Amino acid sequence: MILTIVFENYKGEEQSFDWELVDTRYAKAWKDLMLDWKDQWKLGVPEFKDKWFISSTNEDFSNYIKEIKQLVEIIDSLGEHYVGSADIHDDITREELNRIHEEFHKYVETCEKDSPNANVRETEELCHRLNDLVHLTEIAEKNRHQIRPDKRIIATATPHMQVPYEEEDYEHFKCSMLGGWIYVGYATPGKNLFHCFCDDDMPVIEKELVRQSQGISNEIHIELDGMDDIDPTYEKGIKTKYYNWCKKNDVIKYGYDYTKPIYNPGRIPLAKPIGNIDDLVYFFWIKTR
Numbered sequence: 001m002i003l004t005i006v007f008e009n010y011k012g013e014e015q016s017f018d019w020e021l022v023d024t025r026y027a028k029a030w031k032d033l034m035l036d037w038k039d040q041w042k043l044g045v046p047e048f049k050d051k052w053f054i055s056s057t058n059e060d061f062s063n064y065i066k067e068i069k070q071l072v073e074i075i076d077s078l079g080e081h082y083v084g085s086a087d088i089h090d091d092i093t094r095e096e097l098n099r100i101h102e103e104f105h106k107y108v109e110t111c112e113k114d115s116p117n118a119n120v121r122e123t124e125e126l127c128h129r130l131n132d133l134v135h136l137t138e139i140a141e142k143n144r145h146q147i148r149p150d151k152r153i154i155a156t157a158t159p160h161m162q163v164p165y166e167e168e169d170y171e172h173f174k175c176s177m178l179g180g181w182i183y184v185g186y187a188t189p190g191k192n193l194f195h196c197f198c199d200d201d202m203p204v205i206e207k208e209l210v211r212q213s214q215g216i217s218n219e220i221h222i223e224l225d226g227m228d229d230i231d232p233t234y235e236k237g238i239k240t241k242y243y244n245w246c247k248k249n250d251v252i253k254y255g256y257d258y259t260k261p262i263y264n265p266g267r268i269p270l271a272k273p274i275g276n277i278d279d280l281v282y283f284f285w286i287k288t289r
Contacts, residue, residue: 001020001021001031002018002019002020002021002274003018003019003020003021003031003182003271004016004017004018005017005019005155007153007280007283013283015283017273017275017279017280018273018274018275019181019182019270019271019272019273019274020271020272020274021270021271022269022270022271022272024169024172025166025168025169026165026166026169026172026184026216026268027270027271029163029216030163030184030216030218030270033162033163033216033218034218060136060140061137061140061141062090064133064136064137064140065088065089065090065092065137067133068088068100068130068133068134068137069088071126071129071130071133072088072100072130074126075123075126075127075130078119078122078123078126079119080107080111080117080119080120080123088100092137092141094138094141094199097134097137097138097141098199098201098203098204100130100134101131101134101190101191102204102207102209103127104127104128104130104131104134104189105189105190105209105211107123107124107127108124108127108128108189109189111123111124131189135154139152151223151224151225151281152221152222152223152224152225153220153221153222153224154185154219154220154221154222155219155220155222162187162214162215162216162217162218163215163216164214164215164216165213165214165215165216165262167261169216169268170261170262170264171261171264172268172269173264173265173266173267173268174230174235174266174267174268174269175234175235175238175239175242175265175266176226176227176230176231176234176235176266177223177226177227177267178223178226178227178228178229178230178269178272179223179224179225179226179227179228179273179277180222180223180224180226180272180273180277180280181222181223181226181269181270181271181272181273182220182221182222182269182270182271182272183220183221183222183223183267183268183269183270184216184217184219184220184221184267184268184270185217185219185220185221186213186217186219186267187213187217187218187219188211188212188213188214189211190204190209190210190211191204191209191210191211192210192211192212192213192263193205193210193212193246193251193256193258193263193265194242194263194265194266196210197241197242197245197246197265200245202249205249205251205254205256206254208254208255210254210256212262212263216268220270221267222280224277224280224281225281238265238266239265242258242265243258246258246263
């Protein structure tokens with residue numbers, strides 16, 4: 001099946017790009033999930049316009065910090081949950097961003113869903129935006145120190161939807177991210193065990209805040225600067241480091257049996273690009289800058 005997504009760049013120009021869904025059970029489930037809601041999108045196809053954002057570098061880092069501070073001030077003023085805007089500054093660290101992420105995690109797991117209280121509903125909505133901004137800022141902070149920054153699109157269609165994974169789906173998780181391919185997004189509050197490994201984030205594990213993705217969502221990740229093909233040596237190397245890290249830190253004692261399929265590292269591929277992915281890179285990164 002061909003998947004067409006309409007994107008909009010910084011100039012407000014629209015362009016559609018095509019992918020071919022992989023031939024797997026979960027890809028078919030994702031297709032059915034999206035088609036069930038096709039009337040929500042223009043032209044009857046999933047449209048992620050106005051919902052995408054791209055990994056960034058120095059030019060956006062300070063803007064993310066300003067927006068985080070503004071959001072936190074609003075959240076604190078609503079009186080439903082306190083995050084603390086005083087801790088947000090221009091030289092914010094990964095550890096401080098992790099703390100803000102934990103505050104989001106705590107709130108969305110404890111707040112009343114569909115509450116009649118308008119402040120509760122608004123706080124939850126703002127906390128989800130805060131979570132997105134924290135992830136953007138983490139990527140931007142990382143990119144500031146890289147010669148070749150990441151180029152990635154992360155998009156979520158609305159309304160947010162998810163269908164459960166089946167055990168066979170976990171066999172398809174890959175650590176190698178291929179250029180132009182679409183991957184199912186994490187779309188879960190908190191971090192999974194592989195995220196903790198990548199960030200060497202034991203506090204999340206010790207606080208028992210690890211959350212594995214339980215299903216196929218309508219959030220997608222598109223790697224614009226990924227690998228040309230899966231390198232078995234690279235794939236094996238990353239997995240070996242991951243499992244050794246889990247063993248060394250004895251994560252099982254916190255209730256996370258990393259040998260189970262649900263803890264398989266990486267992301268799950270959804271669709272391969274049709275045509276030259278450089279066209280998409282040009283549309284976002286060159287034409288509008």
